[in-house]
Amino acid sequence: MKGGDGDCYYSRRQVHMANVQTEVMSPVKATRRRRNSLQAKRERLFYILVLPWVIGFLAFTLGPMVYSLYLSFTHWDLFSSPRFIGLGNYAQLSGDPLFWQSLRVTSIYSIVSVPLGLIVSLMLAILLNQKVKGLSVFRTILYLPSVVSGVAVSTVFMWVFNPQFGLLNALLGELGVKGPGWLSDPNWALPSLILMSLWGVGGNMIIFLAGLQNIPVSLLEAASLDGATLWRRFWSVTIPILSPSILFNLVLSIINQFQTFTQAYVMTNGGPLHSTLFYVYYLFENAFQYLNMGYAAALGWILFIIILVLTMIVLATSKKWVFYQGE
Amino acid sequence: MVMTSNVRRSVGRAIVYVLLIIFSLASLLPFYWMVSASLKPNYSVFSFPPQWIPWPLEWSNYPKAMTFVPFLQFFVNTLIIVVSTLIGSLMSNILVGYAFARLEARGKNVLFYIVLSTMMLPYAVLMVPQYAIFSSLGWVNTFLPLIVPSFFGNAFFIFLLRQFFMGIPRDLEDAAAIDGAGLFSTIVRIIIPVSWPAMITVCIFQIQFTWNDFLGPLIYLNKQSMFTLALGLNDFIGQYTGSWNLLMAASTVILLPILLIFYFGQRLFIGGIVMTGLKD
Incomplete structure (x- = not known):
């Protein structure tokens, strides 16, 4: 799948250009700054919109994955607290x-x-x-x-x-x-x-x-x-x-x-x-x-x-x- | 010469028809076997050789199957979960899909690849830790573990909607932007009205998934009053082993809504997949 960069409102190069700022404001630079703030706003919007997915990913996918890796090194019956047994489960699996x-x-x-x-x-x-x-x-x-x-x-x-x-x-x-x-x-x-x-x-x-x-x-x-x-x-x-x-x-x-x-x-x-x-x-x-x-x-x-x-x-x-x- | 090519063409067409009919029969026969058993009285379910056309029709199997177990309760439970996940799924996936289709930001492509890669993640690896987390929140025997995740987006739907949104001409949104419309009003007023084939596709998939889901409810719901239809039917099998006519009546009732939804939504549904399918 292609990323579809070309379709987007502002290309990466423009983002980069807009980030380079100097102290003295010329009319051109003022425009750039405006564009820069518009770009920043768009970027912020992107992250606001995808925030639910990011939170869900951390809470329901990545977090549990890491937690499960830890649990796989423990003996745990759900009621007492998990007891670390190293590679014990994996050794047991192989037999x-x-x-x-x-x-x-x-x-x-x-x-x-x-x-x-x-x-x-x-x-x-x-x-x-x-x-x-x-x-x-x-x-x-x-x-x-x-x-x-x-x-x-x-x-x-x-x-x-x-x-x-x-x-x-x-x-x-x-x-x-x-x-x-x-x-x-x-x-x-x-x-x-x-x-x-x-x-x-x-x-x-x-x-x-x-x-x-x-x-x-x-x-x-x-x-x-x-x-x-x-x-x-x-x-x-x-x-x-x-x-x-x-x-x-x-x-x-x-x-x-x-x-x-x-x-x-x-x-x-x-x-x-x-x-x-x-x-x-x-x-x-x-x-x-x-x-x-x-x-x-x-x-x-x-x-x-x-x-x-x-x-x-x-x-x-x-x-x-x-x-x-x-x- | 013309004759032979005509003959060959009609022979080819005949073969296509014969194969289509054979495969269609294979598709439909299990459904037929289900419905016909659901209308047989007990003695003719177990007649040998099996009776192909049920007669007399025992319609009372349906009310009987519906009252032996609290099916209405199971139906209401399932409906609560379906409607909630539908709302969550539409809200989250439209916003996320739109962001990936139209907005530009650093890290967007990396993030998109992460979204896609979650499609390959087996639920089995998340089953134990998610259960641990939800049970520490006290969510076992509530619908929350089945509903809440849908509010945080789903990779497949995000991909599907993004593909669709990318195919919408940009002029519409530009015009709205010139008129001073904000992002949310653009989405609500411009994007949603033209994307309803994709929305309906998402809805049908979500309904289908929630309605058919078994493992999730099996893990989280163990009080009978909380059962979904799938769990209820599973319980029913255990209690009425051998009452195939009642089991088939119950199965028919559970499958019918999904088949009807698909039947009425199919043009948009298949169109939606074909349009958004694998274009990129």
């Missing part, structure tokens, strides 16, 4: 099989559901970018699932996945296939939740659709005249132009999928046999059921670092595969 299990579950879920979600949402966006009648109806229908989320959706999908009376096994039954036990089967519970995540790709789809509508028709026509096949046009024109949207969706999907919680809490309680023990679910359990606040803080910091590193890796590689039009 905690449930911690590794939660990391494994969350990683598998993200590694499968993120690319799968991107592919499905891109496919839907491409379909919605064709010139056929009734598109706005299809767009509404395909976006509808991503409007809803949370407990109600989890409840509905518990019913969809019901082994005996659920939608999926009813459909499979019509085809003469006996469906699996879905959420009640340790081998199928995580795949079930991955399947469910595909239902909510509408947000990515809309971002892709916006990106597709930015592709100049002339470019595709030119490629077509040069004899490029549909497949070739997709890889050489559509994907490069869409790459900023892919980057945006990729980063946000990773961040979101790593924080999956509600499905695990409502639908499976992390089971069966810890097969859906998601990271944030395990963190929540430690914090609010076992009252291991220090341990939970350490879990939180590790998640933060994982997401930070993954985001950095994606952003670093993006220089190689993301193209911005007009560059």
Whole structure:
């Protein structure tokens, strides 16, 4: 993203010039001083307007982050005061099989559901970018699932996945296939939740659709005249132009999928046999059921670092595969 | 030659339609499964093979589901939180978004990058310390931990509004400035009236987020009289395991308002995302 300096009322150079003052006032300098005070006023206004955000950032984000780092070095049950134990929580984590299990579950879920979600949402966006009648109806229908989320959706999908009376096994039954036990089967519970995540790709789809509508028709026509096949046009024109949207969706999907919680809490309680023990679910359990606040803080910091590193890796590689039009 | 290209085009169109219909069915079927179960009497919920079209329609499932637990209370609680966060969110994000779009100051770009980077912060890392802070303020079992933060801006909304504001022609504000209008009256009289697609987008996202939020209420509200709809439904699952018709009736009632809001706001909503999306 560009900063947009050029759009602003006063450029940096003017700010700088206005700051250089001498003792003797000439008419020109008087104007400058007036401009200087106007600039100062604008700057003050900027800070007044963003003040709520700055206060909120300090009180609800930066402050808690620092506090949580401190807590991660303590043993704390919420009632007595925190007892400093150094790296004790982190040492305990490295030997905690449930911690590794939660990391494994969350990683598998993200590694499968993120690319799968991107592919499905891109496919839907491409379909919605064709010139056929009734598109706005299809767009509404395909976006509808991503409007809803949370407990109600989890409840509905518990019913969809019901082994005996659920939608999926009813459909499979019509085809003469006996469906699996879905959420009640340790081998199928995580795949079930991955399947469910595909239902909510509408947000990515809309971002892709916006990106597709930015592709100049002339470019595709030119490629077509040069004899490029549909497949070739997709890889050489559509994907490069869409790459900023892919980057945006990729980063946000990773961040979101790593924080999956509600499905695990409502639908499976992390089971069966810890097969859906998601990271944030395990963190929540430690914090609010076992009252291991220090341990939970350490879990939180590790998640933060994982997401930070993954985001950095994606952003670093993006220089190689993301193209911005007009560059 | 003309014929074959016509044939190819209509085959292509047919494929597009078939795929769109298949995906649309996949989108709608879970909703259908929910509504159809909500209208089945107890015995036909568990009939095998499953009944695709419910008959007779058991409308009494709805009042039954609404009275087993104090749903009206949960609805009022949710509404209080939704309306409060909406007010907080609009007030703070419009002002901050405007400042980033139009005013110039030292440190602005650095600050903007900090705003954007908070989007990448997992809530999980803030969960424990925020709880410690709010509980020391005595805010547990009040709506305050769910409402107050919305008055201090949100990175995503700030970004969205900033993008929109930057697309508004400057002449309007210049004219207002010449007329001697101050900053706040410029925002209220000039900016807000032309930005309502973006405002509605922010509102829909905020309503959707608050309405669907589960983790926040789960952490802070543990008295039943304070429950939101999401918490109430979760409680309901525990108490009525197996009463799928009632659970589905309750889910339908909870999902319906969000679906209706989206349906009526969608043109502006999707337009708002497309317009502000990823232009910069």
